[in-house]
Amino acid sequence: MASTLTDRLSRLVKTMRGQARITESNVQDMLREVRMALLEADVALPVVRDFIARVKEKALGQEVVGSLNPGQVLVSVVHKELAATMGAGVADLNLAAQPPAIILMAGLQGAGKTTTTAKLAKHLIERRKKKVLTVSADVYRPAAIEQLKTVTRQAGAEWFPSAPDQKPHDIALAALDHARRHFFDVLLVDTAGRLAIDEALMAEIRDLHATLNPIETLFVVDAMQGQDAVNTAKAFKEALPLTGIVLTKLDGDSRGGAALSVRQITGAPIKFAGVSEKIDGLEVFDADRHAGRVLGMGDIVALVEEVQKGVDVEAAQKLAEKLKSGDGFDLNDFLAQISQMKKMGGLSGLMDKLPTQMTAKAGAADMDKAERDMKRMEGILNAMTAKERRQPALLMDGKSKASRKRRIAAGAGVQIQEVNRLLNQFDQMQGMMKKMKGGGLMKMMKRMGG
């Protein structure tokens, strides 16, 4: 299993501690990692090149704020650009036509056209309250016509019969006539599969398109196709004015890089994602979430953004300065870190956003315990005087440390051992914070959760 982009960048980030912005010199190494991650996710090479150039332009000169480091900032830039490239926002089906709105399905054999036709029928019935008719123009495989009949029934839509001895053109016209006369809102037209790009079949689907003048021409593509998706997409784009893409089999183990390639090459928005063989295994495509999948980093970017949002940037910078200048990280800072974490939804809220490999170790029970510990820690810190928080030495090796600790324990309603434990943790964290010079709330959390 390839390491995730986040892992790769974290390694690099160690070598660029304390750098305040992304520069021509430090961006090169990071971009190399991004490039590798994209290639591993099966994004086509020319698409990767283009993409990297855009990211570089956007990243250069970006300030690195607060508890973020250049690697995290770059991840954020990459994620945003990925999501933008794959189409920000949600693009649902356009049905604004004189009824019936016609949707033509195109794609290679096995891509999932027939399955997706039925899934879309179900989606249109349930979500958009439409009356839906399906028809198969695949006259080469009688089984395909039967398959559509079966899945259309499962979807609760109506199926228009067709037969192998008919011409696709005639089937289309007959279905359209039926749809008009029976007031269907939508006509979904499944077409013959191609094992590979085949000129005769391309001519046939072009003819179907001209006959039907569909409002939506959807290109159905298998996410597992990876690099090959590019050539297929190119051929279909040249043959047809595509209005949207359905990316199927995203439940497989592909990293979904095909999304980026296909989107870039066709220019058409990815409208839906197939996520299982079942009839309800269709989701409206979410570019943001998919960007995270391509990079193999969970919602780490959401986390980075939340850190930016939730953290008082000025305070974070002050803290970073303090650490850089060698002044100690004190218990006030410790308390501030805990409050910031609480502001961002607590540990479990944050952990949810991290890639699973990072949090797999921490079960829900552990998380509850960690949350409770955090609250108790906060209670203990609040029972200290401001002076004690500023000078932890008073509690660690001061003359009156025993009586101070007793007082704090009583104030927080805990055993004295807990005060000791907190001081130990603080001591460890102080060492760690010095090592990373303000780099990471994230690393601190990893340690607390792991």
Ligand code: GDP
């Ligand atoms: P067509 O030749 O393009 O019409 O493809 P089919 O609709 O017959 O699908 C080919 C195979 O892919 C079938 O076994 C489907 O069950 C399967 N399939 C289609 N979409 C998905 C999906 O989103 N996830 C999974 N796991 N399988 C899918």
